[in-house]
Amino acid sequence: xxxxxxxxxxxxxxxxxxxxxxxxxxxxxxxxxxxxxxxxxxxxxxxxxxxxxxxxxxxxxxxxxxxxxxxxxxxxxxxxxxxxxxxxxxxxxxxxxxxxxxxxxxxxxxx
Amino acid sequence: xxxxxxxxxxxxxxxxxxxxxxxxxxxxxxxxxxxxxxxxxxxxxxxxxxxxxxxxxxxxxxxxxxxxxxxxxxxxxxxxxxxxxxxxxxxxxxxxxxxxxxxxxxxxx
Numbered sequence: 422x423x424x425x426x427x428x429x430x431x432x433x434x435x436x437x438x439x440x441x442x443x444x445x446x447x448x449x450x451x452x453x454x455x456x457x458x459x460x461x462x463x464x465x466x467x468x469x470x471x472x473x474x475x476x477x478x479x480x481x482x483x484x485x486x487x488x489x490x491x492x493x494x495x496x497x498x499x500x501x502x503x504x505x506x507x508x509x510x511x512x513x514x515x516x517x518x519x520x521x522x523x524x525x526x527x528x529x530x531x532x
Numbered sequence: 533x534x535x536x537x538x539x540x541x542x543x544x545x546x547x548x549x550x551x552x553x554x555x556x557x558x559x560x561x562x563x564x565x566x567x568x569x570x571x572x573x574x575x576x577x578x579x580x581x582x583x584x585x586x587x588x589x590x591x592x593x594x595x596x597x598x599x600x601x602x603x604x605x606x607x608x609x610x611x612x613x614x615x616x617x618x619x620x621x622x623x624x625x626x627x628x629x630x631x632x633x634x635x636x637x638x639x640x641x
Contacts, residue, residue: 425575454628463633464619471627479628511575520566520621521629523575 424448427512427524434531440499442527444512450522452515453495455479455487457508458526464511470495502531534559534624538632545610545639553605553635555620563623565603567596570617570634579605579618610639 428443446453454469456479466479468487476487484506488496495514499506507530513521537556545551557565564583568576580589582598589596593614595606605618617636621629 452627464631466628469628509573513575515629518564518623520564520568520578520581521576522578523568526573526575528573 425512425514425522425524427510427527429527430525432527432529434499434502434529436503436531438499438502438531440502440529440531442497442499442510442512442529444495444497444514444524445493446495446514446522447493448514448516448522449492450514450516451492453489454513454515454521455485455495455497456511456513457481458511459508467497504531507531534622534626534630536620536622536630536632538618538620538635540635541633542636543638545607545637547611547639547641548609550606550608550610552607553618553620553637555603555605555632556601557603557620557622557630558601559622559624559630561625563625565598566621566623566629567603567605568619568621570619576619607637610637612639612641615639 425446455467456464470476470489486498510527512524535558539554567579570576580596585600597604617634619634621631
């Protein structure tokens with residue numbers, strides 16, 4: 422069964438900390454995505470990547486960066502966490518015309 | 533601007549009461565329409581892909597249909613375990629999906 426694995430289900434971090442959210446897929450997909458999901462705002466795209474070492478800004482990239490050094494791994498970095506980055510973070514991967522396969526999500530709380 | 537609108541935002545049904553969820557879209561070139569189910573605190577789970585008007589897909593109590601302007605997710609004789617948020621998304625040839633806000637379905641026994 423194909424999988425997208427997010428390293429943590431729940432995280433609590435302090436304001437100002439640098440936070441790494443890891444995502445690994447085992448499907449050899451080229452395309453990977455990071456979203457955040459908040460009540461009433463739906464899914465919002467933060468960053469995506471079409472290939473190794475490539476990255477594109479989504480709709481809300483401010484305060485975030487990403488890294489894709491290997492095809493299977495796409496990391497989301499919060500350079501200096503703030504309370505307004507408290508959210509559910511979802512990673513997804515995709516093969517061409519197929520839909521996304523999502524990870525189980527990381528619930529991040531910044532205090 | 534490409535857009536996806538889902539209605540209603542929330543739907544409450546009694547067990548066995550059939551209904552439909554709507555997904556209206558405006559895209560410059562539809563490459564596919566996708567339905568997902570999301571349980572609280574979890575990632576969305578893929579349900580269906582529809583590629584062209586007139587296409588239909590079924591899975592248990594769910595049936596998805598597609599026209600040139602909208603898609604419907606029909607739920608026949610729902611059970612409490614069908615309670616979830618249902619998300620619709622379209623591929624507009626941009627490589628990434630455009631999501632609707634979702635419909636939160638609650639089925640009471």
